[in-house]
Amino acid sequence: MESSILRWLLPLTLLIVQLLKDAHCVSESDLIQHLFSTEYNRHARPLKDPSKNITVSIEVEIKDFQGLDDQGGELTFTGFFEAKWFDEQLRWNITEYPIEYIALHANQIWLPDFGLANSANSFYQRTFVHDYRVRVKHTGLIRWYAGTTMGTTCELGITEFPFDKQSCEIVLENTVYSAAEVDIIPLDDTPLKLLSRDINGLWKITGTNVTKEFFGDDGYVWPRLVFAISLKRLPLYYLLNVLLPCVLLAILTLAMYWLPLESGERISLGITVMLSYSVTLLVLEGYLPVSSIDQAMFGLLVNTMMALATFAVTTSIILSYVLNNYSGRLSPSSRAFLFGFLARVVCMRHCVPKTEELKYNDRDHDVADVTREIRTQKSHSDIVEIRNHLRTIIQRYEDSDSEKAIAEEWKAATRILDCLFFWVNLLIILVSFVVFFVLAT
Template identity: 30%
Template sequence: MTDTDEQRLLRSLMTNYEKAVRPVMKASDPITLKIGLTMNQIDVVEKNQVLSALVWLDQEWSDEKLVWNPKDYNNLEVIRIPCSLIWLPDIVLYNSVEDMKGGYMQALAMVSHTGNVFWPPIVKFNGACEITIKYFPFDDQQCKLKLGTWSYDVYQVNLTKRRNGIDLKNYQENGEWKLTHTKVVRNEVRYACCDAPQIDITFYVYMQRRTLYYTYNIIIPCVMLSILTLLCFWMKPDSGEKISLGLTILLAFSVFMLLIAEDMPSTSVNVPIIGIYISSSMCITAFSVIVGVIVANVNHQADGDRQVPYWVHRICYTLSKVTCLKMPSYEERHYNIKMLALRSQVVLPSAIVSKRKPSSRRRKSVANRTEELRNEVRNGSFNLAEAHLAQAENRKLNERTSKGNEEESSGEVDPLLQRLHSIVQHQEELLQKQNTTEDWHLVAIVIDRCLFWLYLLMMLSTTVGCLVIFPLTNDVELDDDVIPATSP
């Protein structure tokens, strides 16, 4: 049976071919190896700081042992040869996180009649990549794949770039990362083991995180929780739900903090923006809980007999104007008490109006006057000018009455006088206690409202600073030889 042209060519090429040594006639001649990458997929494992890339490792070199005349084989210019039959360069990933036991795909090598060999195996590289989480989730990352021969120096295998960037014609977009730029750099390094320099080709990949997922699942819920904390300040100071709501929101922030920590690498070099924002929000929420306790404590001071100190009342009165709250001044608040005291001084002497024994009509008049007094005290309709005028008239009445029969009048007036005095004194105590209670309530409301504006200012500054201003400072500086990633 007659052999085919490819069989005859393969048998001819493999005669006396030794794949263990470099295929050069002169040992002093280096093999020029061109290396390039065709990117298919990328994935970033942030927890382990690893870039996983599925690529075609394009390698091209000249093999002086694989040369033939196409006319001898019916113009056969290119042949596919199993890579296990020919010499292959020992290209490895220097920054690999694997043990490299798997090896490359046993793809066919395309050999031309001039001795040019092109071998593009499919490889999955897992390279170490330092993840900078400072601007997470508005961050840009730069990862590299450092390729080179493990045993050959520059005088034996000279590595060069096959193209200036990474081929992205077959690249499949990643849902989390957007590939923005690529760069290829040829480095010549001298190691301590060898006198001759070693060559490596480093492929740089610039990526930008897509923030839509984190915006909907982390940022928006956190902002909503921060806004929900504002409701704590709109509850009444004596409501116990203020503290419960604050603690619930604080617990929700802790859950989000744990979710972020699960995906972030365990590093103390940088703290992510979203972590700073959530931590700040937790501190502000804890502040709102402390404020709720303080306001509740101030509000419960109304249960006792302690009056609001003058300086506290003056400060809260000033703050009430700033926060658009209506709070009476210290003088206005104690006006009714002073008026009631003055009223008692005016009304009680007027009970002595006659030396005669009080008749039923007289008793009825006193009872009506007592009821009028209660209404005036209850409604606060007493006038200060009228009080001074009535006090002057009663002073004259007392002088005329004192000249009469003191024994007879005292017997008639003493029961009424004691009754009126007890009524006025009781109303004065009730009014004073009511004013004290209202004073503590107003102080608690003013303090709560002032701390509400303080909390709102802190929340807005934290949100704008962490989620708007700080991400704008993330300017990635690119070199001139960086190529934009334009995939179809």
């Protein structure tokens, strides 16, 4: 009895050992050969029922945010796309093949044909297929994790530069299969992840969002995923390198009015300030995109400051010409407006001339009095000669005082007008900067 049991037990034990040995010795090569032993067609959707659709879950991960190019309107980042879907033809029995997952080359299996619709380079990244592998689980779940440095176009609104906020999009579209055949959806609640720092020195990521859209074409409905990235510009660099020079040049523009009109350095300083504004505009053009639709308020501010510098130089030239080429006295109405009203407005009453034109109505009477005193000592001819000399001297004094009074009038008039232009310039500068900061921040 015992010998018969041993005879049956020994072969059974050897068989079980052999089966266990064979089961544990299954390699990935055997599994891959088994999976592709049937006619697997990577160009066809891996479905047993072609009336169904395949749902592809997609997630975008940004590892390095490289920034936003203002000139080209391009968002550049190094990131990864993670796509998951089920392949019904790549399933196996884990008890028969005790391997949980395998890695295959991406060009061996069927892949969803989604790409960047707003890519700045190419719609489909071929490096995803050639440089990355896919992970296949025994349930048929495919995980495709691939990435590279990508650039997407971004429409910029530069009105509030350098305090502007931008919203850029990463648009994924599946243009080969309609939504009824291959649908794309966000992977989870946070389909756009930031795996590293969200700041690059000039921009800061303030938020992300994803929306699913559909668009129609040729009677079909196509899916689209829009990953939105909210960006905020860090303005410190532009404030120090562009705005601060504008403020200093505006101060120099006002300082021009403190130089006398007779000084040639005043116009030279004004022209230098204008050239400096031109250089500032050239620097600013290097930061902003070329567009006739949307204009930066910062550029308008610089142009306004340049126009004020031009105004200061022009008015200085005109007043200098008037001061050196006046003729005759001011009319009573001009005197009343300049010295009576405008001088009070601009606080220049101390510039109103006090000298009045001398009047010599009794000139002949004075000459007669003088000649009467000396008539007893001189002959008639000498008296006539002395009288003529006295009249000539008095006339010279009268002409000299009149010319001096006229010169003082025109000098006071130009100083009052110059002070008016100073206050106008100062007021426009202050209002321009206040409006800029209120509207831009």
